[in-house]
Amino acid sequence: MPIKTTSELRLGLAAMPWSIFNRPSLQLGALKSYVERNDDARADTFHIYLPVAAAIGIDWYSRIARSGWAGEALFAPLLFPEMKDPAGNLFYESLADENAPLPDFEEMVGRIEESCTAWLSATDLGKYRLFGFSVCFFQLLPSLYLARRIKKTWPDLPIVFGGSSCSGAVGLSLFNHFPEIDYLVDGEGEEALTRLCRFIAGDVDSLPANVRSRQPSAHKVISKDISTEKVILGDLPYPDYAPYFEEMSRLFPRLPFIPTLPVEFSRGCWWNKCTFCNLNLQWQNYRLKQGERMVEEILHLARTHESLRFTFADNALPPHEADLFFDRIAAAGLDLDFFAEIRAITEPKRLRLYRRGGLRTVQVGIEALSSSLLKKMAKGTTVMDSIAALKMCSESAILLEGNLITEFPTTTEEEIAETLINLEYVFPFSPLQAAIFFLGYGSPVHNRAGQFSIRAILPHAKNRKLLPKDLLQSMTMLMHDYRGDRRYQHRLWQPVTEKIKVWQEFHRQRKKNQPHPLHYMDGRTFLIIRQERRTGAPLLHRLRGLSRKIYLFCGEPRKSEEILQAFPAVTAPALAKFLADMSTKLLMFLENDRVLSLAVRHDREV
Ligand code: SF4
Known part of the structure; x- marks a missing residue:
């Protein structure tokens, strides 16, 4: 049974760029609901990618987030100034395919740094007993950067990392190389974070095995390895996205936008x-x-x-x-x-x-x-x-x-x-x-x-x-x-x-309202297939009688023997000849003994 705590522990949780701008963080929403359900902590969530998007503009933000590497490159010189030139090159290379003017790397780095500074000065981190980062794809350098900045001003505020980029040997390596990380959750977050809150509140004196800690004594008594105790998904509370909506309306009050x-x-x-x-x-x-x-x-x-x-x-x-x-x-x-x-x-x-x-x-x-x-x-x-x-x-x-x-x-x-x-x-x-x-x-x-x-x-x-x-x-x-x-x-x-x-x-x-490049229209006794080609005028094919019926029957993958059973009048050699001919014309696809008609109905729902 979970131990209940009465502590008023305040927990901060952050999602950094380059999360997709028009979505709240699932990880933050799920963790907030979970730790608050049993009063283990009060969690404030911060979608820090929103102020960063406001600082560099939504269009740039979205372009950089799509690229992934370009986003990590913008944070590299903030953590490792000596990496400015190679990171700048990576930034430009990663965006080069987009066929649009490129933003200035140094200016972007400057704007991001300013937006993080502004967030830090506007946020009272002193009220938190623990601050966490959810670290998934392309959020590593941004999270390490903000963790480092937090530690400069609030050296006693413990920082926890978790998320898909913190598993196994990868997580261990992060933990060993970056002293800013006080705790690291390896694997599923809900129970691990809850137990960590209780540990920090002093309600329990040990941590589960899947929470790395710099205090060796934190693992001295482990009655049960909760890393093997997985939450039942159906029992989880619904994710709490309210803070994302508040942040959105504060930062982008006039944006006509539904996340x-x-x-x-x-x-x-x-x-x-x-x-x-x-x-x-x-x-x-x-x-x-x-x-x-x-x-x-x-x-x-x-x-x-x-x-x-x-x-x-x-x-x-x-x-x-x-x-x-x-x-x-x-x-x-x-x-x-x-x-x-x-x-x-x-x-x-x-x-x-x-x-x-x-x-x-x-x-x-x-x-x-x-x-x-x-x-x-x-x-x-x-x-x-x-x-x-x-x-x-x-x-x-x-x-x-x-x-x-x-x-x-x-x-x-x-x-x-x-x-x-x-x-x-x-x-x-x-x-x-x-x-x-x-x-x-x-x-x-x-x-x-x-x-x-x-x-x-x-x-x-x-x-x-x-x-x-x-x-x-x-x-x-x-x-x-x-x-x-x-x-x-x-x-x-x-x-x-x-x-x-x-x-x-x-x-x-192709224009949006053009018919499908390979479609058919059914005349009940005959079928007309229109086939666009890369060059030249489209081809028209007419199928009658049994050919039409077989083509329609193969609207989903069928075995040859199924076709022969459905159409006893057709002989195996005749069928093989028909299928080979349709395949040569790229109207049907054959694999081993399975066959599929490729044309779609003209009046399909669009
Ligand atoms: S193992 Fe599963 S998650 Fe991974 S690529 Fe295959 S289907 Fe997708």
Whole structure:
């Protein structure tokens, strides 16, 4: 049973740039609710990215936040003045692709420093007994910088770091290198922070094993290792976003703007096998909320903040509970708008249900368009799954965003050839982004480097522009470079990178109200397919009788034997000939014994 404390401990919690400007911090909202639920502390949350955005302008802020590295570069000279020049170079390189004028690096650094100084002078930190930073992607240098400044004025105020960038050996390394950090939470935050508050209040005399401390005596009595005691997601209080809204209206009183609210359906990943992935270092067990509970939380947050736009922070939505959730939320009749990351879904019915429930944008883990490469990545999907997901999302009016990982170690020429062929089939659908493989600390590729031709693991080239050499040499960071087949992979992947650019350009040039590049219109006895091409006039194909029926039947992936069963009048050789012909014309995609028609209905909902 949790020990109850009567202390009036005041806790400050901060989220630094480069969190997305139009969202409150899920971590801050969740921790505040949790520690306040049992009166363990009173938590004030500070979204310090808001005053920074006000200081440099929302447009610049958003551009820099999108880039990630450019944001870290702006804080590097504030922490390590000797890194000013390389950090400036990294800043300009990271924004160079955007095809727009670049802001002046030094001026930006100056404005950020001033905004942090102004925040420090306007905030009475003396009333806090503990101050915490939630540190996720690209928030490391900003958090270290503010922690250092706080320590200068308030040397006795204990500082705690936690978040996805503080797990395992990476967290330990941070703790060992930066004396500003008094405590570090490794893994899940709610219970660890609660116990730390009780420890500081003097209500308990020991810390759980997953809270690092500079006081060796803090771990002297551990009755139970609470790092193994995971919270039940369904029991968590709803996140408290009220302070974000107050800060927003104070800093941007005239901004006509309704934030997107982050929510959490599950923790960890139910698949958790992809060889390039290190997203789950923070979570040890996969857990999820029931669909019903998720509905209640969404309705509560929508009512409280009069917002209808939500983003799921999950690595991948839990499939079964998501079905229940979207079914119930569709019935609630609100015009909701959700973003979620999902694994490839190939059932049209399911995607239509999700769309009716308000799912408008998805990030799908496509990653590769070669079957053997997908196996090397342990993605658990096939090329057919990926192409079907692209088609089904397009047909359900769900915007699909996804990546193709390029330069994956040990890729072969055959896998590149297969990728180039398969790219032809996906041209009609929303283009993917090319994402160059990076070696993530703790990922299976990192742990089994030899299997992926990796001979040596090195500091990431971009981190070399941010951190002094001696510090970087001895630190464990989340991202790495490596020595192996990198140069070879870079050369090998060039044609794919070029083709992805052509794909993106093809869609960029199309007008929003143009019909889908590959669509069909059904005349009941015949079918007309209109197929746009990269060059030249569109092609028109007419399918009659059985050909029409088979094409419509294969609107979702079908096995050849299913088609033969459904259409006994068709012989196997005739079917094979028809499918081969449709595949050559890029109207159907074939993989082993599965087949998918690629054209989408002209009158689909848009
Ligand atoms: S990439 Fe996504 S699906 Fe794969 S293990 Fe990581 S979180 Fe899970």
